[in-house]
Amino acid sequence: MSQKTVTVSVRRLVEFILRSGDIDTVSGAFGEMDAMQQGGLMHRKLQKEAGPSYRAEVSLKHTTEMDETLAITVEGRADGVITETEMAADESGELGLKEVVTIDEIKGTYRNLRYITEPVLVHLAQAKCYAFFYAEKEDLEEIQVQMTYVHLKTGKVQRFREKMTRNELEVWYTELIDRFAVWVRHQIAWIKKRNLSIGAGSFPFEYRESQKKLVSGVYQTILRHRRLFVEAPTGTGKTISAIYPAVQAMGNGLTETIFYLTARTIARTVAEDTFGLLQDKGLAMKVITLTAKEKICVLDKVQCSPEYCPRAKGHYDRINEALYDLVTQEDRMTRECILAYAGKHQVCPFEFQLDAALFADAVIGDYNYVFDPNVALKRFFSDRSGDYLFLIDEAHNLVDRAREMYSAVMSMTELTHARHAVEDKAVDRRLVTYMDRSILAMSALRESSDQSCQLMGNIGSLIVYLTKLSEQLEETLKEGVTAPLREVLMEFYFDIRRFICAFDRSDDRYLIYALRSEDSFEIKIFCVDPSKDLGERLAKGCGAVFFSATLLPVQYYKEMLSDTAASDYDLYVDSPFAEENRLLVAATDVSSRYTRRGRKEYERMAAYIRDIIRGKHGNYMVFFPSYQLMKDVFEVFTEMELMKAGHGLQLVVQESEMSEDARQKFLDAFQADAADAVIGFCVMGGIFSEGIDLKEDRLIGVIIIGTGLPQVGEERELLSRYFNEKSGRGFEYAYLYPGMNKVLQAAGRVIRTEKDRGVIALLDERFNYSQYRKMFPREWHNCSKTSLNTIVQQVEDFWTDKA
Template sequence: MNYTVSVRALCEFTAREGDLDLQFAPVPTALEGIAGHAAVRSRRPKGYEKEISLEDTIELAGGRHTLHVRGRADGYDAHRQQIEEIKTCRRPPEMLPHNHRSLHWAQARVYGHMLCKARGLARLRVALVYYDIDQEKETVLEVQHEASELATHFHALCARFASWALQETEHRLCRNRCLDALRFPFPAMRAGQRQLAEAAYKAALQSRCLLAQAPTGIGKTLGTLFPVLKSMPRAELDKVFFLTAKTPGRQLALDGLALIAAGIDTADDAAGSKPAPRVLELTAREKTCEHPDKACHGASCPLARGFYDRLPAARSEAVAAGRMDKAAVRAVALSHGLCPYWLSHDLTQWADIIVGDYNHYFDMNALLRSLTDNRQWRVAVLVDEAHNLPERARKMYSGALRPSALLAAQRHGPGNVRKAARAALKACQHLYRDQTTTYQSYTALPERLSGALQVLSAALTDHVETGADRLQGPGQAALALFDTATSRTEHHPETSSRQPHDKRKVQHTQGLAHPGTPYSDADLLRLHFDILHFLRLAACFGPHSVLDVTLAGENRLNDAGTLFSLRNLVPAPFLEPAFRISHSTVLFSATLTPWDFYRDTLGLPDDTAWVDVASPFDASQLHVRIARGISTRYRDRRQSITPIIRLMAKQYCTKPGNYLSYFSSFDYLEQVADAFALRYPDIPVWMQARNMDEAARDRFLQRFTAGGCGIGFAVLGGAFAEGIDLPGTRLIGAFVSTLGLPQYNDSNEQLRQCMERFFGPERGHDYAYLYPGLRKVVQAAGRVIRSDTDSGVVHLIDDRYAQPRVRALLPRWWSVRP
C-alpha cells in the first residue's frame, strides 16, 4: 500500500523538538502571505521557476509498502542553482524561535533533495527567504549542499517516520475492512431513518452535498454517521467531521459512535492495530487549559516545556486507545506532562472521525478546514442541526470595535500607541461627522479608517513584542491566549485565528496584568485582538457585509454604547470554499424548509441534493390549532394579552399537564405571565429569566416532571425552544404566541435589502424575516412529540398562521385545524 505524506507534514512530525512556544508572533494572513510570495518572485530574474511540484518514494517493509512524499517548492533559480523556501513574517527572522527556524530548514532541504533527484543535480544551494511584509524587506539565508547530503537528510527523516507510516497504513487497511463489515447497532432502523441513511450514503459516494430535513425522533445522528462510515472504504475517505452547534449534540455523536464501536471486534489484528476507527473530540481552549494563569511556552507553563520531546509517546498511546474524547485526551496528556489542548490538535491528523463545534471547520482560518486544504484530505462533513449554521456563520464573520477603547488607549497607552490611537479616533469621527441618526449603515469601508487601524495595530504589535518579557502571571496568560486566538502561529499554522470563546476569555483578564492600575496591558491586548479581527474582516469586505455605526451619549467617543460593527449578512461567500474542498457534506435538521433558502445563504453547490424524510409520527398524535382571532403584532400586543391567557387557561383546564408557552421577547413574556398569574393563581407557572446560568436552566427544566402540571413561560429561539427533550407526560403541549419574525429595525432592514441584492427582490423579506421566524416556531413545537408514543397539542397564536404561504412552511405531517 502507498502511504502519501506532504513535505510539510513529514517535517512537522520528524523535525520538531523542545518546547511548545506560542509567545507573541504576529504573522501575515493567508492573503498577505500570497502577496508576499508574489513580491519575492517579482524580484527574481527571468527564467525563475515557481511552484515546482516535487515528489519522491521510498520502499517500506521490504517493498510491501511505499512512502510517497510530495510537495511544491516555492521557487528555483537555475542560473544560481538555488532552491528557495519563502516564509512571510512580520518581524526579523532572528526573533523566531529556534524550533521554527529548524523546521523551515528541514522543509527547504527536503525540497532540495527532491529537486536534485528529479534533475540529476550533484549539488545545490538551499535558501530560506524571510520576507517582512511590513518592511518589504528580504532576509536570505543560504547553505551550499551536496546532493548526497540532502539525500542523507531526507532518508533520515523518512526513517523516523517509517514506523509510524507503516502503522498508519496497517490501521487504514484494518479500519476499512471493519467498516466494510459494519452492521447497524440495532436490529432494525426506525421509520424514516433508512431513507435518511440511504441519502447520506449516496451523497458520500457521489461526492455531493446533501440537505436532509428529518423529523425529531428518528435518530438523525446514527442515521448519518453509520452510512457515511460505511462509505469510507468505497469513497476512499480520510476523515469524517461531525460538527455541532452545541455541546449536547457533540455528546450525542460520541454516544452514537460508542454504540457503533461496540459492535466491532476490537481485538488486535495480526499487525497489532485496532481495527475500530479512531474518534477524537475537539473542545474549546477555555474548557481544556490546565493552567489558565500561565502562557503557552516552556518558560511559563510546565506542560509546554519539552512538549515536542514527549509528544511521540503520548501520540502513540492516544491513538492506540482509539477513543479520544476530552477525558481520555486529558488523561494521556497529563500522564506525559503535556498540554491536553495542543495534544488534541496534533491528534486531528491521526483520527478517523473528529467531533467538534461548527467553528472548527467553518470559522475564519479554522483548524479542520486548513488541515483539509493543506493536507489534501478527502473528508465527509456532517453538520448537525444545520438550521443554526446561517446565523452562527454570520457571527463568525462579523466583528466590532468600540471607540471608547481607542480613547482609553490614547489616554493611557504608551507613546507610539497614543499617537496611533488618536489618528484612529479622528478617522472614526470623520466617518460619522454627517450622521444625523443614532444608527446608520455604510456599504463601503473608508480607507482612512482601515489605514489608521493598520497603523495602530502595528504600534500595538511593537508594544506587545517589546513588553512580552516583563509581563508575568495573568497578564502573560492573556498574552498567550491572544497569540493562540488571533495568530496563525508557527506552532500550528492551521489553528483557527479567532474563536468566540477565546474572546470571552480575554475579557476576563481586564485589569489583571498590573493590579491597582486603571489601564493595563491586558486592555491593550484585548484592543489589539479586536483590531486584528476587524482588519481581517475589512480585507474581505464586500456586498455581503455592512459597516454599522451606532452612536450613544453626548460624548460619543467615550460612551461604551458607540459601536463600529463589520456585520456579515450573507455567509455564503465565506462558507462556499469549505463546501468546495470537502468530498461530501451532509447538512441535516428537523427544520430546513425551504431548502433553497439554506442552499443560497450557505453557498452550497448548485447540484446539492435535497431529501425531506417522512415523519414516523401520525397526525393523530399532535393537534395543531390556529388562533385566528388574535394578532401578536407589536402594535396589538396589549390587546392580545387577555385572549391569550383565556386560551391557555381553557386548554389547561381541559387537559391538565405540563405546557410550554413561547413569546417573542422577555417583555411580552413577562406581561402575559403576570396577567396569567393574577387571573389564574391556582395554575402553577414558572418563567425563563434573562441571563439564566446553567444551574437556573436545569431548575427550569426540572419542573417538567412526568405527570406534573403547570405552564413554563419561555422566549422563542431561546434555550428552551430547541435542543431539550421532555418525552411522555413531561410535556403535553405548547403555545406559540408569535410568528417568530425578527424585529423590524434598521439592522434587519439592512439584511432584507442585502438579501434582495443577492437573491432577488421577491425573496428579500422571506429570507430575512419569514423563514428564520417559522424555523423557530417549528423547532419550539417540536418539543411536544418526541417519540411514537407521545401525544399533545400545539396552539399557534396569531391570525397570520392561517395564510396559505405560512401554512406551506409547517411540517407536512401536521394536521392543522382552526
C-alpha cells in the same frame, strides 16, 4: 503483497516530526502570517530580482522504498534553485570553474531581523529536504542550503547559507523518514482494521421507511460529491441515518474524515452516543469531540504562554509522544479522555485535541472549526482540500451563525481604550501615531454620519490606518511587551485583523454601516448573505449534508448556506408518527402583535394556558417571543384563582442567563407521573426550545404564544431592505422564515417517539393566515382552528380518545 505508496508534503512532514519548543500566543498568532498573501507577494518579488541563475518554484519529490509493503513519497516546491559557477581547484590542484547549486527557502516574517540569529529548525529542514531531493536527482556530491528571511514590512533580507554533502543529507533524511514511517504504518494498519469492521457492520435498528430514504439520499450525495439539504421531522432518527451511510462511504474509500458539526452541546452528545452505539456493535473508528479552549484549559484563565502555563513550556517537545500514546490506545476521544492524556504527558489539552483530530476518523465539534475563518482547523484546511465529508446538524442555526462569523465590528470605544492602555508606556512611537490616525479616521466617519444607523460609503482611509496599526502591533508584540499590556494589545490586534479580513472579503453580499449614539460610534461590516463564504469552506471537502427538523422553506436555506444552490439536492422525510397522537390547533382570537399587547390580551393568553392544562394533568411548556412578554403573561397567570403554585401546579421559568446546573434543574422538574403538574415558561429560540428530549409523559403539551418574528431593529431592517431589492422577499428573509423556524423548533419538543401523545397550541391569529400556513410542514395539514369558546372541548375530546 502489494505495495502502498503514501504521499506527504515536505512542509507537513517536517512540521510534524521536528516541531519543538513552547506554545506562545504571541509568536503563534503571527506564524500564520508568513504564509498569507503578503508573504507570497514578497516571495515573488525576491525571486524576480534574483536574476537568470535563479529558478523559482521548482517541483521536487522523492520516494523511499521502506519495504515491500510501503513506499513514502515526499513532495513540494523549492522556492528557488540557484545555479552559479565559482573558481575551485580540482584533485590535481588545477584551478577551474565549478558549478555550485544552492537550494533557497524563503520565509516572510514581521519579526525584527536582528532577533533572527540562526535559521528556525523546521524552516531549515524544509530546505534540507529539497537539497537532498535535488542532489539525488542530479547526482551531486555537494549542495548548498540557503535560508532567506525577508521582513514583510520593510523588505529587508537576512540570509544563512551552508554547504552540505549528499551523504550527510541522506543520513539525516533517512532518520527523518524512518520516524515518520512509524506513524504511517500505524495508520495503514488502523485503516485496514476500520474498513473491515465497517464492511461487517449493519444498520443497528430495524429500518423505518423514512430512515431508508434518508440513508439512501445521504449515501448518493457522498457518492456524487454533492450537497444535500434534509428536512427530517423530530423522531425520524436523522442522526443515525446521516452517520451510518457516512461510515459506509468511508469504508468504500469515498471520504477520509467525517466532520459532524453542530451548534449546541446537546447535539454533540447525541452524535457521540450515536458513534458509540456503532462502536459497541463492533465498529472500529476513532472519534474525537472538540471542546472550546475556555472549557478545556486547565488554568483558571486562558494564558497560552510559557511564563504563565507550565504545560505551554516545552509543549512541542512532548506532543508527539502524547499523541502516539493516545491514538494507539483510545478510540473514543472525549473531553475527559483528552484531559487525562494531556495531564499524563503535561501538554496543553486544547492544542493536543487539535493534533489528535488529524488521526481521527470522525471529528465532532462546533460549526466554527470548519466555517469560521478565524478559528477553523488550519491543520486540515489551511493549504489543502481533502475527501472530507461535512454532516451539518441543526443546519437552520447556521444562517445567523455564519453571518456572525464573517462579520466584524470596530468601535471608537475599543480604539480609545487601546490608546489609553499605551499612554506613558515604553512602546514604539509609531504604534501611538497609527492609533491616533485610526481614531481620527473613525472621527471623520462619525462626522459624516447623521443618523443612528447609516450605510457607509468609502471606509478606505480607516482600513489603511488600521492595516498600518496591525503591522506595527505585530512588530511591537514580537519584540516583547509585558503583561497586562500584552493581553490588551493581543486582543486589540485580533479584533483589528478580523475587521480587516472582513473588509477584504466584502462585496455586494455585505453591508457596511455605522451605528451612532450620544456616547458610542461603531462601524460594522455585516455579512448579509454568507453563501459564498460558506461555499469556499465547503469546497475544501468532497460533500456536505445539511439536516434539521426545521428547514423550511428549503430554497431559502439552500440560497443562504451554499453557493451551488441550483445543483444541490434536497430531501423531505415524512414523519413516522401517527397524526392522531397529536392535537394541533391555531387560535383565532388572540395575538401577540405589539399593537394588541395589554392586560386584556395577557388575560386571554393566560386563560388559554389554564384551559389547556386542565384537559389533562401533566407537564407543559409555554413559549414566548421575548422575556418581557413571558414576564407579563406569567404575572397575570399567577394571579388567577387556583392557578398559584402550591395548588397541584409547579411553575418553572427560564432566566436570561442560566448556568449548566440551573438548566439541568429546570429540565429535571419535568418528570413523568409527578404529583404536581409542571408548566415551564420559556423563550422561543432559547436553550429549551430545541435540542432537549423530554420523551413520553415528561412533556405532553407545548403552547406557543406569537409567531416568533425577530424584534424589529436596525440590522433586521437592513436585512429586509437588502432582500427586498434582491428578490422582493425582504419580510420573509428577515422576519418570517427565522420566526417560523423558532415556532417549529418549539413545537418539536412534544412528539419525540411513537409512544408520545401531546397537544400543540399556536396562540396567534396570524397562524391562520395563508402566508404562515404555507410555512407549516406536511404533517401539519390537519391543524384546526380554535378559540377560548372551543379549546376546552377540543382538548378534552383529544385526551378522551387517547384514554
